[in-house]
Every structure is written in C-alpha cells, then in structure tokens.
Amino acid sequence: MSLLAVSNLTKCYRRGDKTIAAVDDVSFHIDPGETLALAGPSGSGKSTIARLVLRLIEPDDGRIDFEGSDFLALSGAALRARRARLQMVFQDPLAAFNPRATVARVLDDPLRVHGIASRAERPRRIAALLERVGLIADLAPRAIHEISGGQRQRVAIARAIATKPSLIVLDEAASALDVSVRGEILKLLLDLQRQEKIAYLFISHDLGVIRSVAHRVILLDAGRIAENGDAQTVIDAPQSAIGKALVAAAPRLNRTLMRLASAGLD
Amino acid sequence: MTTLASIRDLTVTYRRDSNEVAALRSVSLDIANGERLAIIGESGSGKSTLALAIAGLLPGSSRIGGRIDWFLPSSPPSGAKAPPSVLPDISPSRGEIGSSPAGPLSASLAMGESGDKGVISPLEGEMSGRTEGGLVRREVRKSSLKQSYIPRLGRDIGFVFQDPSASLDPVMTIGKQIAEVARTHLGLTWSQSYARAKSLIERVRLPDPDSALRAFPHQLSGGQKQRVAIAAAIAAGPKLLIADEATSALDTIVQAEIVALIRRLVTEDGMTLLFISHDIALAAELAERIAVFRHGQLVELGMTAQIVGAPAQHYTRALLDAHIGLDTRPLLDRAGLHA
Numbered sequence: 001m002s003l004l005a006v007s008n009l010t011k012c013y014r015r016g017d018k019t020i021a022a023v024d025d026v027s028f029h030i031d032p033g034e035t036l037a038l039a040g041p042s043g044s045g046k047s048t049i050a051r052l053v054l055r056l057i058e059p060d061d062g063r064i065d066f067e068g069s070d071f072l073a074l075s076g077a078a079l080r081a082r083r084a085r086l087q088m089v090f091q092d093p094l095a096a097f098n099p100r101a102t103v104a105r106v107l108d109d110p111l112r113v114h115g116i117a118s119r120a121e122r123p124r125r126i127a128a129l130l131e132r133v134g135l136i137a138d139l140a141p142r143a144i145h146e147i148s149g150g151q152r153q154r155v156a157i158a159r160a161i162a163t164k165p166s167l168i169v170l171d172e173a174a175s176a177l178d179v180s181v182r183g184e185i186l187k188l189l190l191d192l193q194r195q196e197k198i199a200y201l202f203i204s205h206d207l208g209v210i211r212s213v214a215h216r217v218i219l220l221d222a223g224r225i226a227e228n229g230d231a232q233t234v235i236d237a238p239q240s241a242i243g244k245a246l247v248a249a250a251p252r253l254n255r256t257l258m259r260l261a262s263a264g265l266d
Numbered sequence: 267m268t269t270l271a272s273i274r275d276l277t278v279t280y281r282r283d284s285n286e287v288a289a290l291r292s293v294s295l296d297i298a299n300g301e302r303l304a305i306i307g308e309s310g311s312g313k314s315t316l317a318l319a320i321a322g323l324l325p326g327s328s329r330i331g332g333r334i335d336w337f338l339p340s341s342p343p344s345g346a347k348a349p350p351s352v353l354p355d356i357s358p359s360r361g362e363i364g365s366s367p368a369g370p371l372s373a374s375l376a377m378g379e380s381g382d383k384g385v386i387s388p389l390e391g392e393m394s395g396r397t398e399g400g401l402v403r404r405e406v407r408k409s410s411l412k413q414s415y416i417p418r419l420g421r422d423i424g425f426v427f428q429d430p431s432a433s434l435d436p437v438m439t440i441g442k443q444i445a446e447v448a449r450t451h452l453g454l455t456w457s458q459s460y461a462r463a464k465s466l467i468e469r470v471r472l473p474d475p476d477s478a479l480r481a482f483p484h485q486l487s488g489g490q491k492q493r494v495a496i497a498a499a500i501a502a503g504p505k506l507l508i509a510d511e512a513t514s515a516l517d518t519i520v521q522a523e524i525v526a527l528i529r530r531l532v533t534e535d536g537m538t539l540l541f542i543s544h545d546i547a548l549a550a551e552l553a554e555r556i557a558v559f560r561h562g563q564l565v566e567l568g569m570t571a572q573i574v575g576a577p578a579q580h581y582t583r584a585l586l587d588a589h590i591g592l593d594t595r596p597l598l599d600r601a602g603l604h605a
C-alpha cells in the first residue's frame with residue numbers, strides 16, 4: 001500500500017475576474033522510503049501541491065490518503081497525531097523560525113508539542129538530533145540568526161525528523177544553499193532515508209539535483225501533470241513539451257566544455 | 267584586445283555595528299573591451315561588492331581603497347599614462363570634481379556629449395546610491411579609491427539587479443522609466459526618448475510593445491520585468507553592462523531566455539559584459555573568461571575552457587565537483603528502495 005495517495009486534487013484561485021486552476025486534477029502516490037520529485041516552471045503548482053498535502057490549505061476537490069486513512073477527514077487529536085508523521089522543510093529556514101529563538105528551542109517545540117520526550121529527557125534528545133544531522137551539540141544555545149545557512153537547514157531537518165515522520169515535504173529545501181553545502185545536505189537526506197525509511201516529496205527547479213536524488217519525478221505544467229516516471233529516464237529523454245523545454249534550458253557544463261574544445265581545434 | 271577597466275588592489279570593507287567586514291581584499295583584474303567576463307563564487311565571496319564598487323554604488327557604510335583606470339570612449343585617452351598623483355583622488359576633499367583644475371579629468375569633461383547637462387556635477391563625485399527609475403541618488407562616502415575617471419551609471423555602465431522589482435518604480439509606466447534614462451543621459455526630447463523606449467522594448471522582445479509602454483511593472487511577469495530592467499540599463503548605450511545574479515530569481519526556462527537576450531544585446535551593441543553568478547555552469551555557457559572569487563579574493567582567472575576544463579586551483583576544482591549536472595552520477599543508490 002502507498003504511504004501517500006493523492007487523487008484528483010484540484011485547487012483554484014481567483015485573480016480579478018478569472019479563476020486559475022493552480023492544481024488541476026492531479027493524482028499521484030508515494031511509497032514508503034521513496035523520493036518523488038515535483039518539477040516544472042514557476043507557477044506550475046508545485047508549492048500549492050505541497051501546501052495541500054500538508055493541509056496548510058484545503059483543496060476544492062480531491063482526496064488525500066496518508067498512512068491508510070483519509071487525511072482530509074481527520075481532525076482534532078487524530079489529525080495532530082498524524083501530522084507528526086508528515087513534516088516539512090522549506091527553502092528559507094530563517095523565515096520558518098523565529099530568528100531570535102535558540103537552536104535548542106526550535107528542536108524542543110516538536111518534542112514537547114507531540115509529547116515525544118519528557119522535559120528531563122529533552123536536552124539529551126536535542127543533542128542526539130543535532131548529532132544525527134551532523135551538527136555539534138554545542139550549537140544548541142546559539143540563536144538561529146547566529147548560525148550559517150547550511151547549519152540552519154540542518155536544524156530544520158533535525159526538527160522535521162524529531163517526530164519520526166514517514167514523509168517529509170521539501171520545497172526547494174536545498175536551492176538557496178551554496179553548492180558545497182547543498183551536496184552535504186542532499187547526502188544527509190539520502191542517509192536519513194536509507195536508515196529511517198523516510199519518504200520525500202521533493203520540490204526543486206533543478207533537474208540535475210532531481211535526477212541525482214529522486215526515484216521518480218512528476219513534471220507539472222499549468223497545474224497539470226505533463227509527464228511522470230522514473231527520474232533518470234524522464235530527465236534523460238523527456239517526452240512532453242514542457243519536459244523538453246526544461247531540459248533544454250538547464251545549463252550544461254559538459255556540453256559547454258565539448259563546444260569549447262571543438263572550437264579550440266579549428 | 268584593449269582594456270576597458272583596469273582594477274588594482276581594490277579593497278572594500280563594510281562597517282557593521284562596531285566591526286569591519288572585509289568584503290574584497292586587494293583584488294586586481296583587467297576587464298577587456300567587448301569581452302563577456304563572468305564573476306563566480308559562493309555567497310559572501312564578494313561578487314556583488316565588486317559589481318557595486320565598479321558601478322560606484324557601494325553604500326555609505328563601506329570603505330574603498332585601490333584604483334580603477336577607465337578606458338571608456340568618454341574617459342581621458344591618456345588616463346593610463348597619467349601618474350597616480352594627477353589622477354583625481356576620490357576622497358571627500360576631492361568631491362567637487364566639477365571644479366577640479368585641468369588634468370585628465372577635464373579632458374573627459376570637454377568630451378562629454380553635448381546636451382548632457384551632466385558634466386560631472388558637484389553632487390556626483392565619489393558617491394554611491396541607488397537607482398530610482400533609472401536615475402541615481404547618491405550619497406557621499408569615505409573613500410581612498412583612485413579613479414582616472416568617474417563612470418556615470420546609466421551612461422557608461424548599465425546595471426541589472428537580481429530582483430527586477432527593486433530597480434523598477436512601481437508607479438511609473440514601463441515606457442517612462444526607459445525613456446527617462448535615454449532623456450537624462452542622451453539629452454533627447456521626451457518624444458525622442460519615448461521612440462527610443464519603444465524600440466528598446468522591441469529589442470528585448472516584450473510582447474505587444476505599444477501596450478507594454480503603458481504598462482506598470484506589477485502587470486508583468488518576473489521574466490518580463492527583467493527584460494524591462496535590461497532595456498532601461500542599456501537605454502543610454504553604456505559600454506559596460508553589469509548583470510548581478512540577474513537570472514537567479516527566474517525559473518530555468520525564463521533564465522535561458524534572459525541569458526540569450528543578454529548575449530544578443532551585448533554582441534549587437536559591442537558592449538562589455540560583467541556577468542555575476544553563483545552558477546558555474548550558467549557562467550560557462552555565457553562567458554569567454556571566468557574569475558573565481560572566494561572570501562573576497564580573486565582565486566583564479568582564465569579562459570572559460572581552462573577554468574572549467576583544467577582549473578589551476580583546488581577551490582575551482584571543488585566548485586566544479588560540487589556541481590550537479592544532468593549527466594552527473596546520481597547520489598541516490600537506486601538499488602536501495604525495494605531491497
């Protein structure tokens with residue numbers, strides 16, 4: 001059985017006198033421990049799908065099944081309990097956290113809210129979480145705005161895994177990071193996935209990164225699924241018009257090198 | 267190949283609270299006439315600081331040292347040979363450039379286009395500021411930067427920022443914003459300036475030029491706004507176009523379109539391009555030479571083929587290795603999932 005099954009999801013927004021289908025009849029599933037990537041041009045509906053799956057916004061139509069239950073029908077304590085299993089990491093962790101909060105505070109919240117560890121036990125848990133994401137425990141008393149962007153994204157991941165989720169939604173979570181740091185964060189995500197069997201809904205505009213870390217990919221165009229399949233297969237040979245345009249637009253170092261080399265021979 | 271600008275020992279520090287942050291440390295580099303030069307490096311490496319220093323846009327909290335010799339058509343022809351002592355010292359005391367005595371600078375004043383009332387006015391000495399609808403508001407800054415000539419933003423240098431909204435005036439029509447640059451720097455009448463704005467809108471390929479002239483920025487997409495910002499940047503025919511992460515906020519399809527546009531315009535107008543990016547693959551596609559920055563220093567500068575194919579520095583190699591391209595070996599071990 002799928003971990004997450006999304007059926008006929010639709011979400012419209014009004015703009016002036018027009019209605020725009022930000023997400024238009026979208027269906028997909030994610031298996032346990034699997035990474036499904038969403039790609040597509042700006043405005044194609046990627047973040048709207050993320051927000052719908054997280055129930056930050058409500059759909060106009062469609063159904064979401066998560067861990068075997070009708071996620072949209074849950075409320076109260078049942079919803080809260082299920083929410084612990086579904087976490088998120090966004091592009092800008094500074095925007096997600098109170099910048100004056102300490103690292104310890106940011107990690108203490110989910111442990112407390114979801115009743116995962118007693119007050120006495122929490123400092124040890126926080127230290128273990130920091131270690132799990134490759135940070136030293138000494139970072140705990142530092143304020144969020146006092147640590148680097150890469151460290152902050154590790155803290156965001158530590159917070160996401162604090163509640164032992166089965167699925168993490170990552171919306172451009174590695175996009176704003178320097179390439180050297182980005183590689184480390186991607187390796188950390190894969191490592192966590194291997195060990196804890198976490199599934200990811202991985203949103204990125206970077207097809208190279210998607211091809212590197214995702215099992216499957218969905219290409220979106222104007223709220224609809226344009227193409228869908230094995231990440232490497234789709235990106236190596238896209239069939240849809242938007243897929244071809246996205247791949248053609250991606251800068252390519254090796255192609256440039258070959259062009260320069262052949263120009264040098266003339 | 268002739269030199270457009272020769273930068274020597276450029277040092278910039280920012281004052282923040284009571285600390286001094288060194289953003290550029292003794293950077294020396296020559297920008298060749300008509301070349302496409304990329305500046306790459308990770309965030310905080312000093313790329314934007316270099317761009318702002320060249321354009322004279324650094325904030326008042328910064329301190330600049332070093333020297334830039336300009337070889338613009340409007341700059342003094344003998345600028346390079348002038349001994350440093352006669353070069354205008356860009357310090358507060360020399361702010362009144364307009365009244366400075368004879369020297370290389372006055373040659374440039376004499377060569378200023380007629381109709382451009384902007385012989386360098388007393389307000390425009392060694393200053394910084396930000397663009398407002400193509401005009402520059404400047405403030406006086408402490409500086410020991412020596413320049414053979416003070417290039418004028420808009421006239422000599424066109425600047426395109428990452429966020430097109432920040433460089434466009436939200437309550438002014440697109441047509442007026444572009445026309446204003448042409449009018450200010452080229453001394454055209456309003457109707458001549460509007461005609462120029464329209465042809466620029468056509469050149470940057472905005473759909474329906476007539477209605478685009480009357481549109482306001484919020485009515486355009488991010489990519490269209492960036493086209494407008496580029497049109498405004500080149501409206502007065504600058505020799506040097508600086509694009510600082512000009513495509514970084516756009517999706518890849520729009521990014522590729524804007525990069526193609528910049529390449530075409532630079533070639534057609536014989537401009538020199540300073541293309542600033544954190545993306546080495548993108549920089550390599552566009553630039554003939556690449557300069558790699560790290561911690562405020564120039565790590566390596568070379569032809570694109572050499573930087574990408576045979577980097578001399580470990581750091582450049584590390585940047586290349588960290589790049590995840592469409593043909594890089596995946597990080598994901600795909601055997602893992604269903605095992």
Ligand SMILES: Nc1ncnc2c1ncn2[C@@H]1O[C@H](COP(=O)(O)OP(=O)(O)OP(=O)(O)O)[C@@H](O)[C@H]1O
Pocket residue numbers: 013014020021022040041042043044045046047048049205517
């Ligand atoms: N709160 C909202 N109100 C009105 N329209 C919205 C809202 N949120 C999203 N939209 C519209 O829905 C569409 C999809 O937006 P969405 O943010 O999901 O795109 P995206 O694929 O995440 O784009 P990007 O790559 O730029 O992040 C767009 O047309 C957007 O303008």
Ligand SMILES: Nc1ncnc2c1ncn2[C@@H]1O[C@H](COP(=O)(O)OP(=O)(O)O)[C@@H](O)[C@H]1O
Pocket residue numbers: 280281282287288289307308309310311312313314315316325327
């Ligand atoms: N206005 C400013 N005030 C204080 N420090 C600044 C300012 N602008 C940049 N810096 C600092 O200068 C260094 C170089 O920054 P910048 O030139 O913006 O780098 P890049 O464009 O390569 O990311 C960084 O340490 C940055 O924090």
Ligand SMILES: [Mg+2]
Pocket residue numbers: 046047048
């Ligand atoms: Mg989005």
Ligand SMILES: [Mg+2]
Pocket residue numbers: 313314315511
């Ligand atoms: Mg910058």
